[in-house]
Amino acid sequence: MAQNSRVTLSKSQLSREKENLASYRRYLPALDLKRQQLMAERNRARIACADLEQAMHRAIEEAGATLPMMAEHRLDLKGLVTLEEVLIDMQNVAGVRLPQVRAVQVKVAPYGPMTRPHWVDALVRRLTEAVRLRAEMQVAERRMALLDKAVTRVTQRTNLFEKILIPQAEKNIRRIMVFIGDTERAAVVAAKLSKSKRAREKVARPEARA
Structure with missing residues (x-):
């Protein structure tokens, strides 16, 4: 979108440059x-992502702190809680489509209360919360990455207009106006000289005949 520095020094080009400048502004x-x-939304996304990460780690740590029985290796807890599906909606923020979590579906493997210790129920609740938070955090990270990209892109375009296109259009307008002004003054001077010359020639012709 950058303009050619070899701008045509004409009134028609001056009109185009003025139109361009008005459009840019x-x-x-x-x-x-x-x-x-987008920057404000990115800041909110960054805070949300950090909060989700802290909450997820806290849920895992609390599970380990409050349920020391998890260390009992005789119990097979593998696959007890798994992520089944994350339902995503798309949100439009300043023309950028961003994912947001509508629901997280977690699958809990069936277990019999008679064959499992009583604390497994509490464990399932904490693991379910950790799985849900992890899924939400991953979507939040994706959202933040998209916002980072969008902010970079719109900042580049803003700088293009603010630091290149507008100053260049202003410079072109000044160059053309100076050229046109000089040309018009030169034309006026030439016209006056021509008129003066004709007047001298008109005065001189009768003297020559005499």
């Missing part, structure tokens, strides 16, 4: 607003 505030919205 009109579009820049909307672009900057979008950047601010």
Whole structure:
């Protein structure tokens, strides 16, 4: 989108440059607003991701601290709680489609209360919470990655308008106006000189005949 530095020094080009400049200035505030919205959403996503990670680790640590019986190797707890499905909705934020969790479905393997210790029920609750939090954290990380990419892209476009296109259009307008002004002044001077010359020639012609 960068303009060619070899701009045509003409009134028609001056009109185009002015139109371009007006368009850039009109579009820049909307672009900057979008950047601010995406940055704010990215900050919220970063906080949410950190909160989910802390909550997940806390759920795992609490399971280990409150249920020391987990260390009893005679019990096979493998596959007791597994992630079955994560239902995702798409949210539109400033033109960017972002995933958000609608529901997390966790599968608990059937177990008989007579064949398992009584604390397995509490363990299942804590593991279910940890699995759910992990799934939500993964979606939050994906959301944050998309926002990082979107912020980078819109920042690049903002800089393009703010630091390249607008200054270049302003520079082109000044160059063209200076050129046109110089050309018009030169034309006026040339016209006056021509008029003066004709006047001198007109005065000189009768004298030559005499």
